[in-house]
Amino acid sequence: MAECFYCGTDEKLTRAHLFQQRIREAIPNESEEVTIARTSVKSGGIERNLLFPGDVRETHVKNLCTQCNSRWMEPIEQAAGPILESIMQGGGFPPRSDLFRLAHWFTIVAALATQTSGQFDVPVEHRRAIRFTRTGQPLDFGTHFILTADTYPGTQFDFMRFEIGQDAKEPAVSWFCALHVGPLVMISGEFTVNTMIGRELHQSRFQSYLSTASSNLLYIPHAIRTGQWKSTGGLLVQPSHHETQEMYRTVAGRDVKYVDTHGGPLVSMDERTWFHPEGFDMGEGLVDARASLDLSYLDGVFES
Numbered sequence: 001m002a003e004c005f006y007c008g009t010d011e012k013l014t015r016a017h018l019f020q021q022r023i024r025e026a027i028p029n030e031s032e033e034v035t036i037a038r039t040s041v042k043s044g045g046i047e048r049n050l051l052f053p054g055d056v057r058e059t060h061v062k063n064l065c066t067q068c069n070s071r072w073m074e075p076i077e078q079a080a081g082p083i084l085e086s087i088m089q090g091g092g093f094p095p096r097s098d099l100f101r102l103a104h105w106f107t108i109v110a111a112l113a114t115q116t117s118g119q120f121d122v123p124v125e126h127r128r129a130i131r132f133t134r135t136g137q138p139l140d141f142g143t144h145f146i147l148t149a150d151t152y153p154g155t156q157f158d159f160m161r162f163e164i165g166q167d168a169k170e171p172a173v174s175w176f177c178a179l180h181v182g183p184l185v186m187i188s189g190e191f192t193v194n195t196m197i198g199r200e201l202h203q204s205r206f207q208s209y210l211s212t213a214s215s216n217l218l219y220i221p222h223a224i225r226t227g228q229w230k231s232t233g234g235l236l237v238q239p240s241h242h243e244t245q246e247m248y249r250t251v252a253g254r255d256v257k258y259v260d261t262h263g264g265p266l267v268s269m270d271e272r273t274w275f276h277p278e279g280f281d282m283g284e285g286l287v288d289a290r291a292s293l294d295l296s297y298l299d300g301v302f303e304s
């Protein structure tokens with residue numbers, strides 16, 4: 001018996017794939033090098049005992065109860081599978097309702113993925129918010145979707161955890177988890193850090209992204225919103241996977257040194273203390289997508 005990561009029930013926990021079968025089949029992984037690793041500012045380098053060598057698609061977690069694994073996650077995974085498959089096949093951005101479904105799924109997997117590499121502490125209130133939200137992506141979370149210029153032949157995670165100002169009025173923890181896969185980077189995170197990544201994206205030259213914030217807000221960058229990209233030959237400015245990683249890692253600050261992994265695997269940094277996280281107003285790029293949401297995939301999920 002142990003405590004379920006998401007609902008907290010003290011039950012026998014099940015062993016489950018991090019990725020459901022259809023998703024495993026849809027995503028590539030040519031590399032069997034390191035797929036999940038963790039570096040730490042404290043330790044000053046990669047924690048070797050936390051490397052996950054092998055095929056990330058075969059990653060298992062054993063911290064969910066049967067109810068969370070089957071009754072709750074499965075319908076959400078089934079809803080997300082075909083959407084991710086279409087993006088992997090070059091289908092581009094899905095319709096809004098699908099984007100929010102995918103955001104919901106990835107918020108769940110993002111928090112779960114952090115648990116594969118040691119003691120990455122996702123606050124209990126975040127886990128419960130993700131578990132018991134009935135609105136799709138939970139209110140205090142967001143997901144960025146970036147279509148990249150290059151295709152990443154593997155499936156890799158990168159996550160960071162931030163402790164916000166121990167001496168601040170309200171000390172808090174924020175975190176994000178990014179997944180690089182094929183032509184896509186997805187980054188899900190708690191509100192504070194997610195907003196900061198939103199600001200970095202806004203200030204970047206990238207045009208090929210959409211962000212879901214909360215359960216119903218969609219951020220559309222200027223070039224897509226105004227149709228401006230069509231007049232430039234129909235090509236959005238797309239970053240590479242590497243440029244995307246540099247973008248989101250900027251939120252950790254300029255004084256942070258990353259461990260050079262020599263071009264191969266992506267690594268993550270687990271802790272950072274922030275004293276003055278800056279806010280960002282997404283302004284006119286933010287639209288209410290409530291009318292396009294379709295939450296029918298959650299029918300029956302919350303009935304006991």
Ligand SMILES: [Zn+2]
Nearest residue numbers: 004007065068
């Ligand atoms: Zn549970």
